[in-house]
Amino acid sequence: MTEAGDSAPRVVETAAALLIGNELLSGKVRDANLERLGRTLHELGIRLARVLVVPDEREVIAGELRELSEAYDVVFTSGGMGPTHDDVTIVAVAQAFDCPVVVEPRFEELLRRLYGERCTEAHLRMARIPSGACLAGDGNEWPAIVARNVWILPGLPEVFAEKLAIVRTYLRGPRPFCSRAVLAATEEPGLVALLDAVVSAHPSVEVGSYPKWFDPEYKTRITFDAPDPDAMRRALEHFLSLLPSDALVRVE
């Protein structure tokens, strides 16, 4: 469990995410948060294993959260934290954990300061948290809300990114991943034999192959990821030794 005020980052292995919003499912908005969350967790060495995109429906969100929270070390939600009728994340988390919603005095004070005389009950809906939740990020004016192992993050990409900076100080994986990539001028089918040889010789290394059909610079990007930098380097060098030299565009 993540506790506000921990001095050292907590080690977690697996993560899941719940992206919340009708607008993501109807194509009105292109999600920008999964990529950022994935990259952050990958750099920390935490394996993001499952992501769900669900509508603004309290029952659905609460049910999914209950399952994800039990199955994964840490869960991140994105979206549904505003003051309007379609912002149901806080009440859904509270429902998932069978606890009431309360007003967090620190947020209430911030909102009253921010909006001054314009501050209404509607504004103060943004001060609600599930009872018992922690605030993570002491130096941050707007800390992140963490209920049990669920980080409740806002959907606005700029604010979501700010909260990931807090995540970085609270969590880390058992070992960060080391990653390299090779750009090759060979089309993906021409690399299958090489890749099969490398994959079977280096089982601890995750090898990814991503074709580009319309890129003038290269045809396939091959990635190597492992917690052990030596294992990763051996797989990379094995691959490079098998790749015809005129097929190498560059190593990143």
Added chain:
Amino acid sequence: MTEAGDSAPRVVETAAALLIGNELLSGKVRDANLERLGRTLHELGIRLARVLVVPDEREVIAGELRELSEAYDVVFTSGGMGPTHDDVTIVAVAQAFDCPVVVEPRFEELLRRLYGERCTEAHLRMARIPSGACLAGDGNEWPAIVARNVWILPGLPEVFAEKLAIVRTYLRGPRPFCSRAVLAATEEPGLVALLDAVVSAHPSVEVGSYPKWFDPEYKTRITFDAPDPDAMRRALEHFLSLLPSDALVRVE
């Protein structure tokens, strides 16, 4: 069930999607397909209710597909259709439906024509389909593969978009959604009372509210969606009648 060669689009109500790929979970690639799929289905009046992002793991994909295929009228997969070790979608669909993988002669012929003498067994892995799957899109050189109610679509965004054009000719919802949007100069908390009044007076209309914190043009985008154009228009007009005229940026 979607059948290749249907003359009229089949009516389906609900959809789910499975986005497949370690690269989406590690933040190496930002998904571009969900937004397009969501917009296409929304225009057709099909409700995309649930989306999952999962790694390149056959067992995981097969298990999820079995559940989604039973729970929703139609399911779309994206990714994992290339020739390399991490492309497991076809075998996973076959596993989900307990059927063998076979080579589709039409794809084999296309691949042999495309690659000529360079065509190897590795290339021909891209000719595999789950036994019993249909090909949808007769006029299309590369039809889409449809196994029961699962459309197996490629991950490359350019190719995914081409396949959506086929989806449009095969499927439609009970009634397409009518959609309008209002851009308002008011911050979201200031709209809560108006929105609550409109939402409760027009239960058949889906009202969405999306704040923009860093946009110079407007502060909140409010969307109105309904299958019934008159209901949608009434909700829109109700909202506009309550919005102070100096807060209206424009209607889209």
